[in-house]
Amino acid sequence: MWRSVAARSSRASLSAKAAHNFGATQNPKVLSSKTLVPLAQSSHFPARSPPCQNPRFFSQVSEDLSYSDTAEPPPPPFSEAENDDAQMDGFAPGDGVDGVSEQLGSGEIGELGEEEEEVHEIDVEKLEGLLSLLHSSADGSLESSFRDLDLTLHEEFVVRVLETPLIVGENLIRFFKWGLKEKPEFRVNKQILDALVIAMCGEVVTKKDMYSLWDLVKGVGEKEGSLLNVDILNVLMSSFSKLGEGKAALEVLNKFDDFECVPSADSYYFAIEGLCKSSEFDFAKSVSEKMIGARSSPDAEKVGRIVSWFCKAGMAKEAHSVYLLLKEEKQCRPRSSVQFLIRSLSREDENVKLALDLLEDIDGEVRKYAIKPFSAVVQWLCRIKDVDGARKLLLEMTKKGPPPGNAVFNSVINGYSKAGDIQDAIEMMKLMESRGLKPDVFTYTVIMSGYAKGGQMEEACNILSEAKKKHAKLTPVTYHTLISSFCKLEQFDKALELFHEMKDYGVQPTTDEYNKLIQSLCLKALDWETSEKLLEEMKDSGLYLNGITRGLIRAVKELQTEKVETEKIVAEA
Structure with a gap:
């Protein structure tokens, strides 16, 4: 049902709609008809919260979705005296909307001009009939059922339908399309479009419904782009992102220019989020570049998520x-993401320096516990052979934190040992001990390896002796380092001595250890007899030697036997 109210006033700038709202607030007994119900009240169908007050949809979209383009301005504040006069002069006791209409129409409030505004009431019976249809399962006869209801689609009626919970999304889209096609009086405005998007983009929304909604909104926007705004487009992008439809979110972002909207920081974020969820990282990278070019940064929490997604995808530099x-x-930076970013950058040689620079962003109390990113940078500086840089960072850690442990010292010691700078490695080990840390087996092993590579076997054996004093159990690598070096120097007696000593320090020789030693004995010393003894030891230990090495023992044995026989024949002759 329709209702016309003429508003005229020379004393106040109160619009007809605002005066109607004010009158309804002052006197709740607004309705006398059983078939009419105001927009804000219905016992059968509880209304949704206004779109801008519905946190379920906008907690991740924006702090506030403004409807200032469609809503009337609020009435000017009354003083206490003015309020009393207004109620006495303008609203008689017991008057409802009808009373307000009569007084506005007769000019008792004053002349406002010749503008008239229509305020519509809602036919409850038709509303209930329509909602009953919309709550049912969709079928082919739905549009004809709409037609049978003989509906009048004014703004209040449509918004009330859109704000009713639990309507089937497909039905809502069909109703909206039907109204646009069949009802000339139905005009889409910002309030209706906003209500439709929010009604559809709930906690439970299907991909099919989202694509149908986007097609509808896109069509409306292409005809009249001014109806769309950034907040509503962000709601669409957020919903596509949650569904993992990254390319659809990107399509919405690409339409901003057509709708004369400027993307916000959240617009870029939702596109990147959806693209990362659907593993479209090349597109996500492109969007991030646009975001950076626009100097539009989301908040720290969202940036932290982007950083994590990019790092996990091996895009540390983009992160x-x-x-x-x-x-x-100059926004607050996400601490956990900074540390993750540093570790990710450190894994790539060309990005280690970037990781080193980022360590400066970890300060205060947080730095005391940030051992992982600092350790990662030290380790990878050594990997790119910038051991002096790693040492400098380690010394800085001893002064400012986080306090370096064995792993950090061992990285630098190993770096110096591989570079042949044994004295520097020894100095780092002494610094390690001065800080109350105990060199572990790895520490001794890398220093022994450094000495052995330089042919300083006596010094290497001295380090081994020190290691045996400090540690009851050593590792296969510790012995292998020296055994291999003695074999290269063809000092097989010392190699065999260390080989049999391994068991005394908790190290059981492996098949690989036997294999390498036997090959050295056969190829360099031609000692098949010792090799056969080692082969018998393997059998007793339940180890199996591969066929190639077994064949090598037989070949050397035959060669040596033949040589002895030849020498014997020559001697007899």
């Missing part, structure tokens, strides 16, 4: 660029 945008905007 670093997004992080720098947040830093340049």
